[in-house]
Amino acid sequence: MAVYTQVSAEALGEFLARYDVGELVSAKGIAEGVENSNYLVETTRGRFILTLYEKRVNAEELPYFMGLLDHLADKGLAVPPAIKDRRGVEIQELEGRPACLIKFLSGVSLSHPTPAQAEAAAIAMADMHAAVADFTLDRPNSMGVDTWRPLFEKCGHSLNQIAPGLHDDLAHAIEHVTANWPGDAFDRCAIHADLFPDNVLMLGDDVTGLIDFYFACTDIRVYDLAVMHSAWSFDATGRSYDAAVGDALIRGYSSRFPLTDVEQAQFPTLAAGACIRFALSRAWDWLNTPADALVMRKDPLAYVRRLKHYAPDLVKHST
Template sequence: MAVYTHVSAESLAAFLSRYDVGALVSAKGIAEGVENSNYMVDTTQGRYFLTLYEKRVASADLPFFQALLDRLAAAGCPVPRMLPDRTATTIQTLADRPACLIEFLPGVSLSHPTPAQAHAVGAAMADMHAAVADAPFARPNTLGPADWQALFASCADQLDTIEPGLRTRVDRSLTDIVARWPSDLPRSIIHADLFPDNVLMLDDSVTGLIDFYFACTDIRAYDVAVMHTSWAFDATGRRYDDAVGAAAVAGYCARGRLSDAERGALPVLARGACLRFLLTRAYDWIHTPADALVTRKDPLAYRRRLDAYEERNLFA
């Protein structure tokens, strides 16, 4: 359960009193998620989402996320805006953490998406990219290829405790992927983490794109690759669903465009995505304190995906 920071009812009521959102009725820690502490907050006027930002979100980046969400919402993308209080302050401090009150969106995250649902998500990603095409703000990717070596070094000694041979396995792919990483593909602001648990859906419609806290300026097709790695496999990374993977890419191309060069790069971009999530999951696996109320995500689910992308071209 991702509640690292506990907020007392008294401090939450005082926090809410800065907003025109009514009075606190109830608040519940949200079990999903591993990065931040999240609460679903009900007031006398409605339902809101409260996020306290933890380790991987730098408070200096919050104005970027706020501007991005405002821009996407203005363009009609289904994203939750960060709400301003009565003094127009959006980024607050609560329980010694940066914190924001956020719009609550309807929908549920899928565990077993169908091709039609994956198609809808691909299309929503293309709309998102179009909405930020000329955005006047940017953020570097702090979990891109230039960072993987340091991330690897920070957990290399313990990787074999997760699975014998994992250190050598990761090292081999890391060197090869970084050497092949494309440098000339179109870049834009990307979500960089559009997993099924970061998309809310009702039937085949996308009702929410959430969790933009890894959004950054990077290779646009990398976003498509991240989506493919997370939507086209089951949670364990053992079972690949070609129809779902193909539908996600087709949905993207129905509303956006992938050049031949972007398409040709998808296999190496997907391998890079696998490495990124394998490494952050491994880091968390090793460093999450035993008493943290969080379910650690399995790094091996991404080692298996990495194997699959290295065995054959899943975009052919």
């Protein structure tokens, strides 16, 4: 989440008038994240999230995301579906951007999850995977393995402005991991693809919501767990690995979907791929984020250090 597009009180009031949600009381921009512009909106009838979709989210793909959230909500999962206006429309336009008003979920996102919280979150992910068994829509992974080299080449040698040797480290890692990427024999389904701790809401050890599905796609099911493992099992710098949290994630997920021998053997490659994906997207944002955007840039090297944990031989220079 972030704020790139500013919304005036007048425009927001007119927007809310399309819905049966009461009148505007306040709106506050949410700075965390990097993808879309988000506001916490309070009206006379409650709280909502307003999301304006920025350039990285293709407006033509919004029906996929809305359909997935509606599907999961209908299955009883704690996700935030878009709210329909009086005409039954979910996707609107505001300040020249596609926009949705989204259900607000209670709970807080965690900075330092405990093993018990990690296990509960992994079970919630597994329940999500079970719930999409009959979900029929399909979306390729917009940040999948085939996109890494093109994004790497767009960043080019500017990567070395972030850290000396980063260009060569990522080039070597991409070559190795893509050559060893698992094939079509692995189970595929709709995955979240971005289930960081800040995309899970919790009260104590209970999961109250899974949010921010705008990288959701059809891909290798266990890759979703690998993304989660790389996101939850380290401190923010990527220097310190918490084995208790990492083990709890595997244990929680395996209680619903036991990992096969092949999945266990390929898990380091999947996790290394997750590290490459986030190192690249963070690097691109680091090099290209507008100076006046209300957004928190995230350190690409935190994921290069994680990559070194999963594949020690692939990182030689930049950490």
